Amino acid sequence: MEKVFVLGGGVTKIGEHWSKSLRDLFVEAALKAAKNSNIELRDMEAVYVGNMSSGELQGQEHLGSLMATWLGIPGVAAVKVEAACASGGAVFHQAYLAVASGVYDCVLVGGVEKMTDAVVHDVTAALIMADDAEYTAFTGASFVGLNALVYRYYMEKYGVKQEDIALFSVHDHKYAANNPYAQYPFQVSLEKVLSSPLIADPIRLFECAPIGDGAAALILCSERFAKESGIKPEVEVAASALATDTISLVDRDDLTTLAATVKAAKKAYKKAGVEPRDIDVMEVHDAFTILGVIHLEDLGFAEKGKGWRLVKEGEIEKDSKIPTNLSGGLKARGHPVGATGVYQVYEIYQQLTGTAPNQVGKAEVGLAQSVGGVGGTVVVNILRRVR
Amino acid sequence: MGISAPSVPRVWRERIIKYRLLGSKCADCGKISYPPRKACPRCGSTNLVEISLPKRGKVLSYTVIRTPPRGYLKYSPYIIALIELENGARILAQLTDVDPDEVKSGMVVEAVFRRYREQGEDGIIEYGIKFRPPIT
Amino acid sequence: MKPSKSTGILGYGVYIPVYRIKGEEIARVWGRSKAAIPIQEKSVPGLDEDSITFAVEASKNAIQRAGINPEEIEAVYVGSESPPYAVKPTATVVAEALGISPRLIAIDMEFACRAGTTAMQSIMGLVASSMIKYGLAIGTDTAQGRPRDELEYTAAAGAAAFIIAPHSSENIAYIEGSYSYVTDTTDFWRRDGEVYPRHAYRFTGEPAYFHHIYEAAVGLMEELGLKSSDFDYAVFHQPNVKFPVRIAKRLGFPMEKIKDGLLSNIIGNTYAASSMIGLAAVLDVAKPGERILMVSFGSGAGSDAFSIVVQDAIEEKRRLAPLVRDYIEKRKYIDYAVYARYRSKIKTR
Structure with a gap:
């Protein structure tokens, strides 16, 4: 298996890009990634596009060919990868496999989501497609609602208060305030979070990742390509692992853990030869505050029912035990669904190369976790600084 | 636009499962699933038998949908609950005839046949099972 | 019939x-x-x-x-x-x-x-x-x-x-017989495509409700050789409270015999279900051997009358489902x- 390196990346600011289309966003991120990697898009052997809802929200599928055309490289191997909200993590996984297999030496991997062309009820309808359409979406459940079921169950099972879980939002906003491409770069108080409108009880508006547009892209290459191009890569992909779980909550024995996170993390830690304590910085998929807490547990940083304590006790701050979501996380950096997993890897790349907006002191190993549905798919990607 | 493309055959195909709550039981690990499966989601066994599910259960968790998907605006806000039926099978369904502040985790509920959605003003009506506090 | x-x-x-x-x-x-x-x-x-x-x-x-x-x-x-x-x-x-x-x-x-x-x-x-x-x-x-x-x-x-x-x-009961009485009397109607029905106000009374129920009830009793005193209960279609009380009186039924099946004051006029829910409410309380008269009325217009005798099985079957009172x-x-x-x-x- 070939070693896989991240040469560089680029992202768009996340937000309501009224004047930019799906392709505009992707092209912008891809061109930035190429520029930051000192490479020409013409050198790409393949393009991987992560996206969840272009069909539903844009009436556009066949993103591989579309983006290849708009990047000026028609003819390249190109394909869309979809795994609901984990599309970004999953597309990175597929691009990684392509280079690791030795089939391609240099690929562009990106994620894009254009959500704000649709109104909220249509976005809500698109997002619930992450679960079983026939037996979950049929009930009228929203995606927020499914997470609310987990949230309430978690609070009742472990006797945890909402104010302790909602802190995750305050944490995210604190760091987003300093992130130039974050959708909501400002701080919020816990009171503000807890007094925001209910979306799906007990989940409140300020506990939910927002709806936004954005794209992120990375250039991956093999050792051979780097050598032949005279490039000294700074960051290596130490592991990329993907696992699934039942698509719906009804089939789960434990509602408070995402088994796919546990499985993917185990595989990734093993492949990378690391343990949770070796992770210097990470980005977790906190589409809702409760998920942030659960991820801290499932990734091995806290016992079940105690993840919230890490947040409350400052253990996920920039200069503490496990710096988490220094980008602002899904809540405040934003969550352009199919792009998010790629943003996360880009953010870990920034941390490992010392270029992050909220830079940790010294980072050797970083982790990015991407979640699709209510944990139906989880991708754990681990990057390591090349020594 | 909506939850899924309006389709008549799709609703017709599912009617018996949704009207009568059919499920399956794994002969190997004992897991009972709704809807019926060909393979057990817990152990992967293909040794499954179709069964009729009990019409009573208890609420494991619930939420109130205040920002509904397109197609459900008429009913919003409504309650969605994860219900454990008397034989252990779990089902996601709406609670009806009950106010959010009357719902508690653990409360007993019974199945009732109700409307779920309509395919527009002139399209077909989709029915299914919801749950409510028992009449008696 | x-x-x-x-x-x-x-x-x-x-x-x-x-x-x-x-x-x-x-x-x-x-x-x-x-x-x-x-x-x-x-x-x-x-x-x-x-x-x-x-x-x-x-x-x-x-x-x-x-x-x-x-x-x-x-x-x-x-x-x-x-x-x-x-x-x-x-x-x-x-x-x-x-x-x-x-x-x-x-x-x-x-x-x-x-x-x-x-x-x-x-x-x-x-x-x-x-x-x-x-x-x-x-x-x-x-x-x-x-x-x-x-x-x-x-x-x-x-x-x-x-x-x-x-x-x-x-x-739970034996049906002794039924009798129907129908004429072309347009007292209440809804044209195709209309949401709400229309009615002819006081014309819905004597020529419609009262006439049809009376004729059906009397017709049934004549055919079965029964009189109102042979019945323990009477249930009539109940568009309000006034009408069924008045027809009961006209047919010779005291309030005592209609009160168990008269629910319009607390549930309203349930249309096609009206007299049938009334009958169910009576079955919820009646004893084996008791005889019930039920007469429906539908605008347009017509009435069906039934003579029903409660049987022993009522006692064990009554509780197998919610009673009218439960609802x-x-x-x-x-x-x-x-x-x-x-x-x-x-x-x-």
């Missing part, structure tokens, strides 16, 4: 939705005098209900009491004036939802508030001829009253279902604004 072979009621069930609106709340909105409020309160269907969901629950209760496998039912007749589909039967949804075999005679019937009892009568014929063994007759309605109209105070919602079977000691007691009051929303009277587009 007595079949050559006797039939009986093997099971019965009702459904009344949980929501109620008080007459005085409707009067508040329209500035009507309290003295002019015809009934205390009426039932209102929830947003996810219609005459199909009503029919399913009432029928489920009837099957539970009957103690039979739904597959043994060979006919489903549904009487309603408020089907959710103008074209597409209610009977098929009910049958499929309850697991009734597709080897089935199924039809929807419309005759204003009388359709449910005519469904019973038709099923009696099928059973008596041995064409089928068990048949399900349903009266179900979610009636709409035009805002501000007199009928808005009473147009309510409910369903009742009866399983008719060959005469047997298993039955009446379980109620939630809504104001006119919520009522307007639930009945789709508010424009959202």
